[in-house]
Amino acid sequence: MRTTNQRLLGLLCLLLIGLLASGAQAQQTPVDRALQSGVPVDSVLDNNNLIQVFTLQAAAGQTLTIAASNAIGAPLALVVTDQAGDILAQVADSDVTGDVVLEAGELPIGGLYYITVFKSAGVGSVGTLQFTLTATLSGEGVAVAAAPTESPTDAPAQVPSTPIVTAAPTLAATAAVFPAPATPTPQVPPTEIAAAGSTAQTPGQVVTIGGIQVALAWNTTDDLDLEIRDPVGGSLYWTTPNVNSGGTLGPNVNQVCEITTDTPSESASWPPGGVPTGSYEVIVYYEAACDGDNPVTFTVSPIVNGVALAPIQDTLLPGQIYVSSFVINNDGSAQTGAFGGLVDGQLLPASAAELILNAQPLTVGSEITGFLDRNQIYQSYAFDAAANDVLTVSMNAISGSLDTFLILLDSAGNIVSSNDDRQQGNTDSLLDTVLLPNAGTYTLVATRYAKGFGGTEGGYTLNIGTAATALPDQFSNLERGSLEIRLLWDTNADLQLLVRDPAGEAIFDDNRQSRSGGQLLADGNVNCRPLTAPAAFSYIAWPQNIPPRLGPYEVEVWYQNECADPNPVRFTLAIFFNGQEVFSDAPLPPLPDQRYLTSFTLEADGTARSSDAGFITGINSLDWATEREAGNFTVLVPPNQQVAGSITPDNKFDVYVFEAQAGDVLQTLAMRATSGNLDTTLYFVGPSGALLDENDDIIPGTDTNSAITSIPLLETGQYTVVATHFGALYGGTTGTYTLTFDLLAAQG
The missing domain is CATH 2.60.60 (Lipoxygenase-1)
Structure with missing residues (x-):
């Protein structure tokens, strides 16, 4: 078996052969590779010259200093080896000045030395990098017979991967230098506070x-x-x-x-x-x-x-x-x-029993600093809380590549709340205004994305505090339910909470109880009722002795009225099933009349599955164009065609297309639910991609089927129909439907 050194020698030789083969064309001015002490040499690194190798004749006992610089501030790496290929010293630039100095120290033997120049990390995007290299020898040393200058193909027998750890910045250009030690080189002291069982280290090069x-x-x-x-x-x-x-x-x-x-x-x-x-x-x-x-x-x-x-x-x-x-x-x-x-967001990094057993005490209102890596993928913390306490917990990465993940467990080890990314594009984690259902000891688990499968590492800070918004005292007197939907906000605005059950019946302030058992037990600031507590809240629940129906549920928060309070409305929506959190979100403040929508499904095995959530933006939330381009559509052919389809939690919309001529008339386009609690919606798109029409309800409040009729068509080309449900991506109603289509051809 070839050794690593032999493999490296082969790689270096290949690079040097390429260097010789292309050097005459790649560089207009030939480079003298035999360095003279104190004499600068200009050279270049580019796609044809990935490395540059120079030679230097020296005497034993002389001290060698090498300096490299470039005008654009790109970091460089330098390696010095002797004739046997043993590495003497190396350096990787760690700033953006473009200057790097390698103090190679006293040379152990006389003879020929090789100096290799690389681009350092982060310079791959620089196509051509011009640099100046100067090697300086000091001291007389022990004279040796001059050896002939060797060509670059007689490069060192090896340029092994020796560790480089970046030193702390100084006023001068900073670099990490390692002479060839007989014992392992110590690492730079950790800059983070390590969690138990882990050693925080700054990534080196x-x-x-x-x-x-x-x-x-x-x-x-x-x-x-x-x-x-x-x-x-x-x-x-x-x-x-x-x-x-x-x-x-x-x-x-x-x-x-x-x-x-x-x-x-x-x-x-x-x-x-x-x-x-x-x-x-x-x-x-x-x-x-x-x-x-x-x-x-x-x-x-x-x-x-x-x-x-x-x-x-x-x-x-x-x-x-x-x-x-x-x-x-x-x-x-x-x-x-x-x-x-x-990836499974509900997967714990260890058993619940182990997480609880290993938890360190944590005081609400404190900040903790820790470190996670492949040897320590989580740290758990324990704290006590009362029923209906509202907490906010943040976990922020402070070094390395760490992609944080937070999990909150109750005393029985059930997941109360969890969060991966606090918002799109920000991989820190936030549990915002979490309502704690019971008194007892809770366990907070600080881990990373994908837990044991993941590969991100680094330091973090963990902050836990009481939320600025607290629940009113009367909330604690409300009946706990088998299924609970809780809405909490902090202004005088009137937010309407509505839940639509699997039978399609809606529970809200105009229909406070459903036939399935759901009840509106608190209605917030309905009709601009003045806020008399630290927070407003609405609460819909199914009694504990009445199991809720299985199937899909839809939850809507509607910003009905500002009620003369111009402050931004920050609300938290949480859904619990049998005491375990199904869903929790604290979105950005809505605008007046905006509707926030989400859904969840109660399964036959006793579990609950949440779905997408967000403010309704219509067809813009659906990736219908991608589906159409992928060929996932049904072609409609007049006259009077009728097709069947279904909307499910895993199929939020269907795409249909038809060809038409300018002057044709879309006579009939109708979507009618045939089962389930489906609340249909239709979108009609022209050949240029413009939305031509849409319809939610044929008769608002009475007929929730959809229809678009008598639309003159102004373009020749392919038209698109998107059949979905109310709320588009975020909707929760499901069921089968029929789509009826008829086109009246242009006369003449």
Whole structure:
């Protein structure tokens, strides 16, 4: 078996052969690779010259100092080796001045030394980098016979990956330097407070001549996406194809099923030079099924510095996300992470009993600092609370790549609330105004995205405090229910809470009790009733002795009236089933007359499944164009065609198309529910993509079916019909329907 040093030698030789083959064309001015002490040499790094190697003749006992600089402030990496290929010293620039100095110290023997120049981490996007290199020898040393100047092809026998740890910044240009030690080099002291069982370390750098390559491959036309998150917080994804550490992502293949291949692959790479040490998280998304909802088997193949790591393989269904990792150690070695699997937000990082047993005491109102990595994927904290306390907890990453995740457990180990991202684009976590259902000891779990499967690491701060908005005293006197929907806000505004049950009956202030047992027990500031407590609240519940019906429920919050209070309305909506939280959200303040909608389904196995939530924006919340482009539509053909369809929690809308000529008239387009609690909605889109018409209810408040009739068509081309339910993406009503279509051709 070849050793790592032999592999590195092979890689370096290949680079140097390429250097010699292309150097005459790539550089107009030849570079003298035999350095003279104190004499600057200008050179270049580009796509044809990934490294540059120089020689220097020196005597034993002389002291060597090497300086490199460039005008654009790009960081460089320097390596010094002797004739045997043993590394003497190296450095990776850690600032953006463009200047780096390597103090190689006293040379142990006389003879020829090699100086290799790389781009450091984060310079991959710089195509051509011009630099100046100066090697200075001081002292007389012990004279040796001059050796002939060797060509660059006689490069060091090895340029191994020796650890580089960035030192603390100083007023001068800062770099990390490591002479070749006989014992392990100590790390820079941690800057974070480590949680129990973990050692907080700042990610370092290691110099590579092979860089990093990560390839995702599968064998279907479906749309899979690759994301790599590096140890210093960079995220390579199709929306962010370049990161500061130097990584780049190749083309997004089979994107939205438009142009497909049945032998797809996507790749990420870091160029030769300095790369961060630590954990690299690998995420594979099954974004879209382009040819039926079939499982897809994939392979991720990481290569670090020319060494292939163990491949990562698994199978995904549409919509699923797989997470694993690979690790680059401080000595340059690397390995695939020990675990990988599907993302499950309800999966705990350990058993509930273990999380509760290991919890550290926490005082409400305090701030905790901790650190999570592959050896410590969670830290749990315990605190006492009274029934109906309202708490706000935040977990913010302060170093590394950490993508936080918060979980709150009750004394029995049930999940009361959880949060991954506090908002889109912000991977910190927030439990905002969480209502605690019972008195007792609660456990707060600070962990990371994908828990044990994840690969992000770093420090965090955890803050827990009482919410500014507290529940009125009379709330504690209300009857607890088997199913509870709670709405809490802090102004005089009139917010209407409405719940539609699986039979389609709505519970709200005009219908306070349903035949299924649901009751409106508190109605907030209805009709602008003045606020007499610290907060307004509305509450709909099913009594504990009346099990709620199985099936889909829809919950709506409508900002009915400002009630002469111009302050922004901050509300929290929470849904509990048998004492366990199903859903909780504290969205941005709504505008007057806006409607916020979500839904959930009570399953036969006693569980509850939540769905999407947000303010109603109509057709804009539906990705209908992607479905149409992927061929997921039904063609309508006049006259008087009738088709059947269904809306479910997993199928929020159907797409239909038809061809028409300018002057034709859309005579009839009608959507009628035939089962379930479906509240239909129709959208009609022209060939240019403009929304031509829409309809929710034929007769508002009376007939919740939908119809669009007698619409003159002004364009020739393909028209689109989107059949969905009230609320579009966020709606919760389901059932079967019939769609009736008729087109009147233009006369003449």
